[in-house]
Amino acid sequence: MDEHELKNGEVEYMSDLFKSALKQGSAGQRLIRQEAFALAQEITPDRLHEIGRAAFANRSKRFDDRATYVFNIQINPANICWAGCSFCDYAASSKDTHAYVLSEDDILSRVEAVQPTEAHIVGGLNRVWPYERNLELVRELRRRYRRLHIKAFTAVEIAYFAKTSKKSEELVLQELKDAGVNALPGGGAEIFSDRLYRQHWKNKIGPDQWVRIHQLAHDQGLFTNATMLFGFGDTWQERIRHMLILRQAQDKSGGFSCFIPLPFQPGKDKFISHGPTPLETLAVMGIARLVVDNIDHIKSYWPMTGVETAAAGLSWGADDMDGTIVEEKIAHMAGAVTPKGLARDSMRQTIQIAGFKPIERDGKFNPVSVD
Numbered sequence: 001m002d003e004h005e006l007k008n009g010e011v012e013y014m015s016d017l018f019k020s021a022l023k024q025g026s027a028g029q030r031l032i033r034q035e036a037f038a039l040a041q042e043i044t045p046d047r048l049h050e051i052g053r054a055a056f057a058n059r060s061k062r063f064d065d066r067a068t069y070v071f072n073i074q075i076n077p078a079n080i081c082w083a084g085c086s087f088c089d090y091a092a093s094s095k096d097t098h099a100y101v102l103s104e105d106d107i108l109s110r111v112e113a114v115q116p117t118e119a120h121i122v123g124g125l126n127r128v129w130p131y132e133r134n135l136e137l138v139r140e141l142r143r144r145y146r147r148l149h150i151k152a153f154t155a156v157e158i159a160y161f162a163k164t165s166k167k168s169e170e171l172v173l174q175e176l177k178d179a180g181v182n183a184l185p186g187g188g189a190e191i192f193s194d195r196l197y198r199q200h201w202k203n204k205i206g207p208d209q210w211v212r213i214h215q216l217a218h219d220q221g222l223f224t225n226a227t228m229l230f231g232f233g234d235t236w237q238e239r240i241r242h243m244l245i246l247r248q249a250q251d252k253s254g255g256f257s258c259f260i261p262l263p264f265q266p267g268k269d270k271f272i273s274h275g276p277t278p279l280e281t282l283a284v285m286g287i288a289r290l291v292v293d294n295i296d297h298i299k300s301y302w303p304m305t306g307v308e309t310a311a312a313g314l315s316w317g318a319d320d321m322d323g324t325i326v327e328e329k330i331a332h333m334a335g336a337v338t339p340k341g342l343a344r345d346s347m348r349q350t351i352q353i354a355g356f357k358p359i360e361r362d363g364k365f366n367p368v369s370v371d
């Protein structure tokens, strides 16, 4: 193969890799690194659809025509945060007029009103909701709702809790698990690029620590999600590298249950005028399905993609639409114009119109009802 590469030159060589990437990926076989990079290097408008077809073949083998969603609530206890990530429109200083802090009563009464299957809890880095208070909230939720799936605190928050409580990250994870946390969400990964890390979120943990904390969580039997923020000055090579780092981490610890590509929302600050187009978002989902072969689920996260693109994502490799999300603040404060919650019926209808069979699931991706 090496001789063939040299004799035919780079263009022909990459074309062969591109073709084999599609063939391997659609058959559900692992792509070698060069094949994964070829998908990004040779991406053209025509080839986007070839990627979509291969990703669809792959997801169909795994999930047939099923597409899942969860009945969940998102809880963001406070938006006060000192980290100052350049892309964040959610965070506020305590003096800002849009700063808010929810109380335990607020949160518990929302959960009681909704009775969700899953509670997804993430917030900012602040002292109003310190580690002990968050731990107590989880304990109280678990005391009240034995079967609730509690997916709480990003790796960024875990690192902050460890630092402020002067405990190890392992101990924090253990205490949260004992209190009732079932899983960690995938936020805070942004994109695994030291270049962009230094530019945009240098006050919080970087790629290596993010991966390490997730693997510590896996060691303790906690499942986690993984995200990738894209479309804010990142390159296709950086996206593929991110996916390959995740694939390698998953080979080692095996605890990632879902990969969630997050298209950037330009928001108020506008250091970039627009996020990725819907087609680019779909291409990222399709390539993720082909490259990250060892993470079962690819999520089409409608609050950030928009409902229509999320539904189309089911034909581009995604198999899950996340949740009904009764209330979500982070994407919406960044300017997302999607609805703040999708009722069960409209979630099911959206999936059906996209040509798939809606399956409500629990937090561990087990079906809870089937139509």
Ligand code: SF4
Pocket (backbone or CB within 6 Å): 081, 082, 083, 084, 085, 088, 089, 090, 091, 123, 124, 125, 156, 201, 204
């Ligand atoms: S992205 Fe998270 S850590 Fe960064 S400023 Fe926003 S809330 Fe804080």
